[in-house]
Amino acid sequence: MLPIVTANLINMATKPDKYSTSTLWWNIGILFVVIVQNVPTQVLHISYMSKAIRYVEASLRSTLVRKLQRLSMSAHGELAAGRLQSKVLRDVEAIEFLSRQMMLSVLPAIVSVVVAVAITAGKSWTVMLFFVLTIPAGVAMVTFFRKIIQRTNSDFRKQIESMSGQVSEMVGMMPVTRAHGLQETEITKIDSTLSKLRTKGYRLDIVEAYFGSAAWVTFQTFQVLCLAFTVLLAFRGEIPVGDIVLYQAYFAMILGAITQLINIYPNIAKGFESIYSVTEILLSQDTEEYRGHRKLEEVGGEFDFRNVSFGYPDSDRHVLNGFDLQVKAGECIALVGASGAGKSTVLNLAIGFSKPTFGEVAIDGVPMDELDMTSYRSRIAVVHQNTVLFSGTIRENITYGLPSVSEERLEEVIRMTYLQDVVAQLPQGLDTAVGEHGGKLSGGQRQRIAIARALVRDPKIILLDEATSALDNESERYVQQAMQKLIQNRTTFIVAHRLSTIRDADRIVVMKRGQVAEIGTYEELMAKGGEFYRLKQLQA
Known part of the structure; x- marks a missing residue:
């Protein structure tokens, strides 16, 4: 509008005899309205x-x-x-x-x-x-x-x-x-x-x-x-x-x-x-491999690894090759072996992080392909070797993902994981911020908080990947006692390098090059004098 009105005004000024005064005021009025x-x-x-x-x-x-x-x-x-x-x-x-x-x-x-x-x-x-x-x-x-x-x-x-x-x-x-x-x-x-x-x-x-x-x-x-x-x-x-x-x-x-x-x-x-x-x-297609929708009303904890082989996409070598293992509900299974034998891969398969290249994993007789992973994982607890904490309070880290946990249950878990002395020494107790990745705490304290986070969930299935590796001897003793209570009537997988910590496991699976080398109780394997005995002697 501005160029039109401006041109009109210039034309009026150059040839005033052709235009009336009202036309001038109309143009100025329009100009004013357009601006305002x-x-x-x-x-x-x-x-x-x-x-x-x-x-x-x-x-x-x-x-x-x-x-x-x-x-x-x-x-x-x-x-x-x-x-x-x-x-x-x-x-x-x-x-x-x-x-x-x-x-x-x-x-x-x-x-x-x-x-x-x-x-x-x-x-x-x-x-x-x-x-x-x-x-x-x-x-x-x-x-x-x-x-x-x-x-x-x-x-x-x-x-x-x-x-x-x-x-x-x-x-x-x-x-x-x-x-x-x-x-x-x-x-x-x-x-x-x-x-x-x-x-x-x-x-x-x-x-x-x-x-x-x-x-x-x-x-x-x-x-x-x-x-x-x-x-x-x-x-x-x-x-x-x-x-x-x-x-x-x-x-x-x-x-x-x-x-x-x-x-x-x-x-x-x-x-x-x-x-x-x-x-x-x-647009990435590298998403969760399990996309089932079946929700189990109850998770018993029975596992069946059937001729499982697993290899990474960019590698020709199989981490697991023809792995077979049947685990009863409530059984405690310890996985031992040299680094790279496939122990952590078995845990990842049990969690559903990885999907077998060949073979099948079934839970309570249901293939994992059919399961809704979110529902299934809400019934399990995982404690990794590298403890993962976020920069909140101790309370928030222990009750992560649980909207309502009673103070009685929280105090019980703290006692079971030998955290009461740690909490008592902190200025704000359970409401003390742990810093980014738990940087204000020691390695042992961070690991005990991670174990407390697993305990408070009352899981049906427990997966422990070197869960006590960062604990001192006294703390480890208390946590081991808590673990004994935790694993009762719950299916448990334990990956351990310190073989003395798995003496009470129902069965020990000795892995070598992605396969089961030996399987049995602690006493049976020691008496056999095979691969487990050799590993134990190396730690003596």
């Missing part, structure tokens, strides 16, 4: 746009988190934590910025071009055709730089992910780094990555600078030509003098819109690169 209406309409526009974009941003992060929860454990093993954080935080932020640019810049620019060309066409087809020539110039500019910008954006994003992963790894390695005086080694490693990031970022900035400056020169040249062209038409008397301002304003509007699109194109390219990065997770 911007306040309510802009607020409404931003309000609706912000709600939509913020909703998409939150929903996209929620979708990513849900997909991460459905990815297989092998997929998580390949994805560095730093890279995942970069995707969930930086890439989603870039997509949100892309959405905002589309709403604030791209759509208004397109509307401006369409309106300007339409109004100009209504007044002069000759000028309109001149305007239309600028659009191929803009398309040619974007086409020329598109692949270069995409490539530099992709390189920069991947370097950002690499740096994020290295920083995350550096923080996790801090105790080892400090203990060996390797601070300078880590600094040098990070500095090398930062140097590469700086180089790729500089290269991206230079490409964008060439792109922006070339666009500016091209369209400024077009604007000068437009001014000369419309002045020539007015000089010949083909258009009124005021229309020079009108056409110049609309041409400036078209150039401004195209220049705006070109200037934000690098940001749009970044947004689409982030979309590609996020879809690496969203």
Whole structure:
């Protein structure tokens, strides 16, 4: 509206005899209304746009988190934590910025071009055709730089992910780094990555600078030509003098819109690169292998491993090969053997983290292919060798995932895991924060909290992967007593390297090269003088 009213006013000033005073005031009134209406309409526009974009941003992060929860454990093993954080935080932020640019810049620019060309066409087809020539110039500019910008954006994003992963790894390695005086080694490693990031970022900035400056020169040249062209038409008397301002304003509007699109194109390219990065997770097919829906009303704990073989996708070697084992409900099974014999793989099969390459695992006579994993896993408890705590309180870590645990039950579990003295020494007792990954506690204290977390769930099936490895002798004695109470009438799998800790197991399975080498009670295997006896002698 502004160019039309401005042209009208100039035409009135140059030829006042053709216009009345009321026409002048009508144009000024319209101009005033057009300007003032911007306040309510802009607020409404931003309000609706912000709600939509913020909703998409939150929903996209929620979708990513849900997909991460459905990815297989092998997929998580390949994805560095730093890279995942970069995707969930930086890439989603870039997509949100892309959405905002589309709403604030791209759509208004397109509307401006369409309106300007339409109004100009209504007044002069000759000028309109001149305007239309600028659009191929803009398309040619974007086409020329598109692949270069995409490539530099992709390189920069991947370097950002690499740096994020290295920083995350550096923080996790801090105790080892400090203990060996390797601070300078880590600094040098990070500095090398930062140097590469700086180089790729500089290269991206230079490409964008060439792109922006070339666009500016091209369209400024077009604007000068437009001014000369419309002045020539007015000089010949083909258009009124005021229309020079009108056409110049609309041409400036078209150039401004195209220049705006070109200037934000690098940001749009970044947004689409982030979309590609996020879809690496969203479209990943490496999800939970078990997708059954059958929910067992009661889990008895009977296991049947039938001719199970297992190998990782990128390896020809089988970790398990023809593994057979029948476990009765309530039985305690200890798995022993050298590193790499397949003990932890058996636990992962029992949890459902891994699916056999050949053979089948059945629980209470039901193949795991048919089971709903979430329902099944809610009946089991797992204590890993590497204790996993989150940065909450001791109470929150013990009752993780359980909305209501009575104080009596909590105190009972604390006594069973020999934590009462630890809790009594802390300033806020059970409500003391443990720090990131439990960093404020000792290794033994963290492991006892993990065992307490298993105890409080009252599980039907228990899987212990070196659960007492970080405990001192006194704490281990108390925890072993608690374990004896815990495993009563519950199916238990214990992976242990210290063979003295599994003396009371119902059966000991000795594994060698992914197969069962021996099986029997502690006394039977010692009397046999075979593989178990040899392992025991090595620890004597």
